[in-house]
Amino acid sequence: MDFSILRTTDEFRRELREVLYSPAVDDLVNAVAARADGMDGDARELYRYLGKHGVLAPAWPSEYGGRDGDFTETLVLMEELVQRGVPQSLYFISVQIVGSLILQSGTERQKRDLLPRLASGDLAACILFTEPDNGSDLAGVVTRAERDDRTGTWTVSGRKKFNLKTAYADVALIAARTDDSVSQYEGISLLLAPLSAPGVTVRPLPSLADEQFHDVSLDGVRLGDDAVLGAPGEGWSLITGMFSAERSGVDYYARGLHWLRLAEEQLTEGGRQAGEDEASGLARHWARLDAGRLLSARALQRLQDREPDIAEASLAKWHNSDTAQKIAWWSLERLGLPVAAGGPQSSPTEILEAAYREAAGMTISGGASEVLLEIVAGARLHHESDHDHPRAGRRPR
Template sequence: MDFDVPPESVDFANEVEEILTAPETGRLLQDVFARQDGMDGNPRELYRHLGDAGILAPSWPVEYGGRGADFTATVALLEKLVAHRIPQNLYCISVQNVGSLILAAGSEHQRKTLLPAIASTELTSCILFTEPGNGSDLAGITTSAVRDGTGWVINGRKTYNLKSAYADIALIAVRTDPQGSQYEGLTLFLVPLNAPGVVIRPIPSLANEQFHDIWFTDVHVDEDALFGQVGEGWSLITQMFAAERTGLDYYARGRHWLDLVAERLDEDGRQPSDVVRAERARHETRITASKLLSCQVMQNLQDGNADIAESSFAKWHCSESAQRIAWWALDTLGPDMLEPGSDAGDRTLEAAFREAPGMTISGGASEVMLDILSSARVFDHAPRGD
């Protein structure tokens, strides 16, 4: 792994810092926090502002709305977004997950028409895989798509999906061959969420950002909504997991939370005990390791060497590390941490406590990540005995 950060990425980080500290960004962020939509706050105007500045897809090729930058620019962007309390889930799902899959596996027409709009957030996207009876076991998907002569008709229900109410299109996994094997019968579509027959309802959430239930009733889509080939959905899902599970967003949040705890301790003039200092050092070491694992995954993705086991390990390590930091923050600062205060740090740590339980479930449960890792043939090149 190359540990050098290109000067261009340092310059980009400084540019992002300037944009995020601008008064207009602060005004738009406060509008999100006001939650005037009755849900978790519509971030689209804020993200259009950031998209207009051209900072949301720095590592994409220029012709698709990016800057052609090194992956370290994306790392710097996530760190800055988290540090300035910009909600990240819409960005990660739309740009880093769906957008990156379109970049890697979409048709040239899809790349040219969709990616610049996603990079500017004129078009936002979400992922609809999970169903009421199928979470980690995506091979059990029952939502169906049937040809109707002029396209496809989709019926089914998806649940526990983040940011669906703020998305224009959804990458949805459906079953197109009920007679085939569980894996061979899956297909992906890019479906407009304003299509007749689509109903979206929020699900209350312990964390700041809500989930959604989505029903599809006789939803017609044209043939060009098909993503990839019929029946190759599972291979595309697996390809997307390698990009989705970099762990970068979990690392960035854990890093920020740990910094906030240190600031609170300094502000209060406390003299941390030897135990607290030792625990803080362990968390510092662990979150640094999380960053290195995440960067290794992203470098391999950039080089075209994505590995699902490596990504799964990074996601597991980063989410577990961030969750432990949130629990440790409460143990260290006490219940006062849970009281929303006048400063951003108070609110951020209180939100972290509510978000922490889901970090090792969303994006791939820790148990599933470890199962994938244990099944990987990581010892193929190890010496073998007779």
């Protein structure tokens, strides 16, 4: 197999670094890190600056704000954003998850209205799926969306909880039950709702990690037919397809990579040689990161080829979130970093301390590890052997 990076991807990395290491980005990154809003720090102005330089959606078609690039450019983008200290969760949700779903399943009007704004950083999105009593089992959602056939409008009511970045988002992707006469999987629809609409209330939730979660109430929110993504009742199939983008694991891989680099720098600071146990731990984690990069690359390639594979994506997310979590905990054990209250992170020790607090939720959010492993195991039980599989040995571009 050829694991080399395309020439165009190397060119994109050089261009991206010129943008990321400019004085303007210095100021914008510092402004976010100051967290003057008392929450995560608002990264939207930073995203808009990056969007002006056309780097936020490299693999999208140019007609929708992208660069017609290869999936490896997305991998490089995530590596460089995290390395530079650019908060990437809101970006990843907006572009790589919600944006990718609109690109795959939206109407032409939705694509032309929303995708260029997401790619430019002028629009931010969040996901409202999880409810107080429904997390991993999304088929059990009780938020309702009812259509008035006379006016062609929908009314959405319910409550969503533990939703990331809602306070900074402009539009939300909502999973709601629209039909009780069919199975729980067939009666779900996805709707795109502006968070400025009457009836939407967003409340912050405390978190061990620096990133803020939210509790969202939807009280009779009115939406038009153009808010429905796909067709009514097709929500479950869209959700499972979306998981292939959400669970590529590339965001967890990029964070684990950054944290291990910082830990290695601290362990070898001043020319110090890593001890035998430290060297062994570094080698083990570097090997896991290398494997995780390839797993994420395969999941991203599937998406680019429009052949998403939920089992392969689940494996990538499980492996990379587990790896990043282990790196965060191992780094704290080796460096003995003090556990402190959350605040702006600038030094390696502050970044790794924040990583330690974030790590606990990494194997829960975006798909709990137990659920992901069940998906992988179930797929393998019904799969042909690797030797006979038609895609076995395919070259990851």
